[in-house]
Amino acid sequence: MGRRTAIVAVGQTDFVSRRLDVSMPEMIREAVDRCLTSKGLDLHAVDAIVVGNMELFEGVNHPELVWVDAIGAAGRPLFKINTGGTVGASVAIMCYYLVSSGMYERVLGIGYEKQSEGESQSAITTVGDPVWERSVMAGAIGNFAVMASTYVHESKVTPEQAAKVAVKARTNACLNPHAHLKMPDITVERVVNSRVLALPLRQLDMCPTSDGACAVLVAAEDDAQRLTPKPAWIAATATAHDQQFMGDSPRRLADMRTLQTVAASVYGQAGITNPVRDLDVAEIYEPATYAELAMYENLGFCAKGQGGVLMDKGVTLLEGELPVNPSGGVLSTNAVGATALVRVAEAAMQVMGEAGEHQIPGARTALATGYGGNAWTEGLILKGDRP
Amino acid sequence: MAPRIAIVGVGQSVHAPRRDDVAYGELALEAIEEALADAGVGLGDVDNSVTASMDFWDGRTIANMAISEVVGSYLKSEARVCGDGIQALLYEWTRLVTGTFTLGLVVAHCKESEGRPHDIEAAAFEPYVQRRLEPDGDVVAGLSAQRYYATSARTPRDAARAIVTARRAGKANPKLAPMDDIDEEAVLSSPVLSTPLRMLDKAPLADGSCALVVATEDVARELNASPVWIAGTATSTERYFSDRDLADVDALERSSAQAREFAGWGDAVPDVVEYSAQFGFQLLQFAPALGADKLDPSRVNPSGGRMAGNPLVVAGLSRVAECVTQLRGRAGTRQVPRARRALAHGMFGLGAQSHAVVALEGDS
Numbered sequence: 001m002g003r004r005t006a007i008v009a010v011g012q013t014d015f016v017s018r019r020l021d022v023s024m025p026e027m028i029r030e031a032v033d034r035c036l037t038s039k040g041l042d043l044h045a046v047d048a049i050v051v052g053n054m055e056l057f058e059g060v061n062h063p064e065l066v067w068v069d070a071i072g073a074a075g076r077p078l079f080k081i082n083t084g085g086t087v088g089a090s091v092a093i094m095c096y097y098l099v100s101s102g103m104y105e106r107v108l109g110i111g112y113e114k115q116s117e118g119e120s121q122s123a124i125t126t127v128g129d130p131v132w133e134r135s136v137m138a139g140a141i142g143n144f145a146v147m148a149s150t151y152v153h154e155s156k157v158t159p160e161q162a163a164k165v166a167v168k169a170r171t172n173a174c175l176n177p178h179a180h181l182k183m184p185d186i187t188v189e190r191v192v193n194s195r196v197l198a199l200p201l202r203q204l205d206m207c208p209t210s211d212g213a214c215a216v217l218v219a220a221e222d223d224a225q226r227l228t229p230k231p232a233w234i235a236a237t238a239t240a241h242d243q244q245f246m247g248d249s250p251r252r253l254a255d256m257r258t259l260q261t262v263a264a265s266v267y268g269q270a271g272i273t274n275p276v277r278d279l280d281v282a283e284i285y286e287p288a289t290y291a292e293l294a295m296y297e298n299l300g301f302c303a304k305g306q307g308g309v310l311m312d313k314g315v316t317l318l319e320g321e322l323p324v325n326p327s328g329g330v331l332s333t334n335a336v337g338a339t340a341l342v343r344v345a346e347a348a349m350q351v352m353g354e355a356g357e358h359q360i361p362g363a364r365t366a367l368a369t370g371y372g373g374n375a376w377t378e379g380l381i382l383k384g385d386r387p
Numbered sequence: 388m389a390p391r392i393a394i395v396g397v398g399q400s401v402h403a404p405r406r407d408d409v410a411y412g413e414l415a416l417e418a419i420e421e422a423l424a425d426a427g428v429g430l431g432d433v434d435n436s437v438t439a440s441m442d443f444w445d446g447r448t449i450a451n452m453a454i455s456e457v458v459g460s461y462l463k464s465e466a467r468v469c470g471d472g473i474q475a476l477l478y479e480w481t482r483l484v485t486g487t488f489t490l491g492l493v494v495a496h497c498k499e500s501e502g503r504p505h506d507i508e509a510a511a512f513e514p515y516v517q518r519r520l521e522p523d524g525d526v527v528a529g530l531s532a533q534r535y536y537a538t539s540a541r542t543p544r545d546a547a548r549a550i551v552t553a554r555r556a557g558k559a560n561p562k563l564a565p566m567d568d569i570d571e572e573a574v575l576s577s578p579v580l581s582t583p584l585r586m587l588d589k590a591p592l593a594d595g596s597c598a599l600v601v602a603t604e605d606v607a608r609e610l611n612a613s614p615v616w617i618a619g620t621a622t623s624t625e626r627y628f629s630d631r632d633l634a635d636v637d638a639l640e641r642s643s644a645q646a647r648e649f650a651g652w653g654d655a656v657p658d659v660v661e662y663s664a665q666f667g668f669q670l671l672q673f674a675p676a677l678g679a680d681k682l683d684p685s686r687v688n689p690s691g692g693r694m695a696g697n698p699l700v701v702a703g704l705s706r707v708a709e710c711v712t713q714l715r716g717r718a719g720t721r722q723v724p725r726a727r728r729a730l731a732h733g734m735f736g737l738g739a740q741s742h743a744v745v746a747l748e749g750d751s
Contacts, residue, residue: 002485023515055469056448061441061510062469065736068627075637078624078741079478080469082442084449090466094478101481102389123448130446237487239464241455244412261462373449 002100004387006224006231007092007216010345010354011035015180015212015333018116024063025070028112031213031338032071035108039217039227043072046217047104050079050094052087052111053337056123071110084127085285085372086239087111088214088341092368092380093237095218100234105223111341112213120209120336127373129245140287141206145198146246148290150254152200154305155297159200161308162289163191166204166331168311169286172318173328175357180210180333191289205289212335214342225386232348232366236269236381238262242374249375256298258377262369263299270365270381275300276315276322280363281350283343285371287330296324299367318358326350326358340370344380351384392483393607393614394747396426396600397708402696403564405500406594411445415496416457418598426600426612428490430459433600435482436492437466439475439700443507444497458494471495471663471733472597472704473743477620479601489603496596497698504592511737513627524665525589527628527738529581532668534634536583539671543583546667547574550587550694552684553670557695559721562705564696566591574667588667593696597704599711615711618728619649619746628738640676642744643730650746652728657746659686659713659723661706662732663693669739670694677730677744689713689721703733707745714749727751 011034013019019027036042049071051064060066064073064080071078083090088111095109113120121139128134151157170186173179186204194204217227224231240258243249249257263275272278284299286292293307301322302310310316316324325331327346330339347366349355355363364385370378398421400406400414409417415438423430436458442450451467458465466482468474472495479491508523536542548571557563569587577587600612607614623638623645625631660679664670670692674680679687688694690709693702710729712718729747734740 002487054442054448056442058514059510060514061443061507062736062740065624065740066511066513066627068624068740069630073624074626075641076624077622079474079622081467082449082469083451083467094466097478097481097485097487101484103477103481103484126447127449127452129453239466240462241460241465243461244452244455257462374452374455376452 003102003220004233005096005100005218005220006233007348007382008219008224008227008231009035009039009217010348011038011215012178012342012345013212014178015210015335017210019114019211024114025067027114027211028067028110028213029070031215032108032110035215035217046072046106046108048077048098048107049073050081050091050107050109052081052091052341053113054082054084054087054123056126057120057336058114058118077104083373085336086340086370086376086378087337088339089344089370089378089380091341092216092344093239093378096234096237099218099220106217106219109216109218109341110213111338113335113337114211115209115335116211141197141201144288144291145201148200148288151290151294154254155307157290157293157308159192160188161311162205162293163188164311165289165292166191168317169325169329169331172326172358173332176327179328181208201288207287207330207334210333210335212338214338214345216341216345216348230352230384232351232382233387234380235383235387236266238265239378241376244374256294256375258375259295259298262377262379266379266381278365279322279367280365281326281360282322282324282367283327283346284324284369285330285340285343286325289331323360326360343368343370347382351382389484391604392480392617393602393604394599394617394711395602395607395610395612395614396422397711398422398425398598399562399705399708400596402562402593402595404591404593406498411496411498412454412457414498414594415454415494415596418596419457419492419494422598422600427610428600433459433490433492435464435488436460436494437468437475437479439468439470439472439495440497441469441700443510444499444502444699446501458492470741471735471743472701473707473731473733473745474622476599476704476707476745477622477743480617480620483601483603489606491601493599493601494596495701495704497700498594499592499698500594524737525581528666529584531633531738532584532666534632535668535672538634541671543575544571545671546588547571549670550574550667553688553692553694556689557691560690560695563691566696584666590665590694591696593698595698595701597701597708599704599707613715614750615714616748616750617745618748619646620744621645621649622743625740628740633738636672636676639673639742642742643676646744646746652746655728656681657728657730658726659689659710659729661688661690661692661709663702663706663734665693677732686723689718689723699735703731703743706731706733710747714747
């Protein structure tokens with residue numbers, strides 16, 4: 001069986017629209033250094049590296065090989081992951097397997113995107129089949145507008161309920177020094193009156209595009225505990241995919257079957273029977289406000305059709321029973337290749353007690369998810385107690 | 388001691404310069420169906436997969452989305468690496484060793500014919516300064532060849548001889564499209580590609596796929612499908628091409644040594660070596676690190692190797708497939724006698740920057 005494996009250190013750059021002060025490798029190295037120096041380590045402590053990035057966004061093919069010195073990978077095993085919105089979670093899960101299997105002792109996982117140096121929505125449009133789908137795909141916004149429409153039809157959520165998610169995210173972001181969109185004066189009214197992107201999505205319903213990087217160091221057993229007194233133990237991981245063509249699975253955006261499958265799997269592995277009670281905090285990949293409400297239902301935080309009601313009750317607020325995205329989430333910070341790794345890193349920071357002003361007191365069990373591509377979901381459960 | 392992991396099924400598409408008859412998902416399916424049939428399992432029996440592919444070559448972001456049906460990942464776990472197929476196999480090994488999964492599919496696919504190699508390779512250069520020079524992989528290969536010939540006793544004629552041998556071997560490989568018969572003079576007199584390289588120094592562009600079914604020991608024994616054991620595997624990375632001596636193959640030497648050490652082979656030499664070289668001089672340059680220069684030539688790249696027509700990404704996994712076939716004694720006219728241990732190698736990146744090696748043992 002696998003070794004008990006944990007995240008022992010995390011590092012993030014500050015996320016902004018444009019990092020004009022640094023090149024791509026300098027930006028990545030900033031996150032790597034922050035990760036390693038937080039535990040008094042340097043790159044000598046690392047055995048292998050996993051890099052996540054969507055290369056078509058910036059147009060750099062094999063960036064991991066070009067930036068090989070910046071990430072300390074020369075002379076070492078190096079893997080590149082490019083799985084869309086899930087990239088960072090894919091990186092974290094690969095780090096888990098590389099360490100848990102005993103292949104390597106300490107693996108550094110990196111996710112980054114410098115979206116200001118590319119044209120992300122053009123790249124995202126190539127996600128569709130070139131013959132059947134590409135001409136009608138309009139990047140991430142169109143995709144999530146379709147999702148939100150089906151979800152609104154099924155669940156009867158209101159624009160105001162969705163707007164509360166935006167308010168929660170950008171208010172929480174004010175407590176996170178790394179977050180991109182900090183909006184202390186955001187209101188429901190401002191969200192529902194922001195300009196239309198693609199109905200029902202308005203500008204403040206949607207995540208931004210950011211520049212930034214995130215890094216995590218993964219180690220096992222006693223080594224993990226030597227590196228830090230409170231490692232974030234990886235108690236569960238899961239991945240599920242949906243069908244390729246949206247037309248083959250018309251209900252996938254309302255049902256989110258991959259989210260249900262992953263939730264059932266990670267809850268089972270981690271002994272979670274009632275997620276609202278058993279989880280202390282969740283960092284979920286919510287690219288749009290409506291998506292977060294749909295995810296509440298499909299992650300079992302509430303019954304079907306009750307996502308908006310759960311938001312109204314304040315259960316997922318910072319002081320609620322199950323705070324969701326105390327970091328401000330994807331709605332506040334979104335450098336795609338880093339985004340899902342930020343979810344994992346923030347979940348780790350919570351159970352390690354390192355989340356600063358947005359720390360959930362006494363958090364011991366955290367959920368992190370990644371979401372992207374063809375409604376593809378990845379999930380991890382992190383625990384403060386050694387399994 | 389890690390649990391033992393076996394390859395229980397292999398499959399390859401027909402590799403050819405252009406496979407206009409299939410989209411890349413269908414191309415992957417050809418290899419997958421053959422591998423599943425070989426292992427005697429169905430797609431529903433497979434509990435996870437790891438695939439290798441490159442978005443730039445597939446012309447799609449998250450290119451593995453287009454193969455979710457053919458790898459059977461509906462509501463299941465597919466992981467994906469952007470590198471050589473042997474890296475995907477290494478990852479699958481870790482997923483089985485932890486006990487999370489018991490039966491996996493490893494797939495590599497690429498259609499080099501659908502991309503524009505010059506543009507794709509130009510995008511792999513440092514973007515702020517070097518890319519403006521509009522270089523490509525052939526330029527780096529030319530620089531590497533100059534350094535190799537300047538620091539070794541080998542010559543372009545030696546490389547030409549190795550290319551002729553590889554292409555001749557490829558004729559016995561039913562998965563490869565037939566290639567023209569050439570001799571050394573044809574290589575040496577073909578048009579200049581990038582000094583000192585000639586056009587025929589380079590492996591042909593190809594479309595193809597390869598799939599392996601991989602299992603834990605218990606499952607492998609149940610399937611009774613002539614298991615071949617993954618005894619060791621390793622990968623390593625060179626510095627960026629303009630920051631190192633291109634005569635060196637440190638990452639290959641490290642990968643080869645670590646895979647053999649992992650396998651506990653000591654000084655034992657492999658009976659078969661299958662390695663990936665995109666250029667003739669690389670056939671010479673890579674051989675010593677894998678012990679291939681010490682073997683009878685019939686035991687080296689009996690498949691013909693990448694030089695006989697496998698694409699990027701797939702080439703390493705095709706080397707594994709050939710080794711498995713040899714270790715099972717099923718290689719027909721190209722069968723190597725007494726094959727018990729084999730080394731397979733894959734690489735990618737400008738100036739062969741990333742290498743991966745797997746050590747394989749037959750079931751005896």
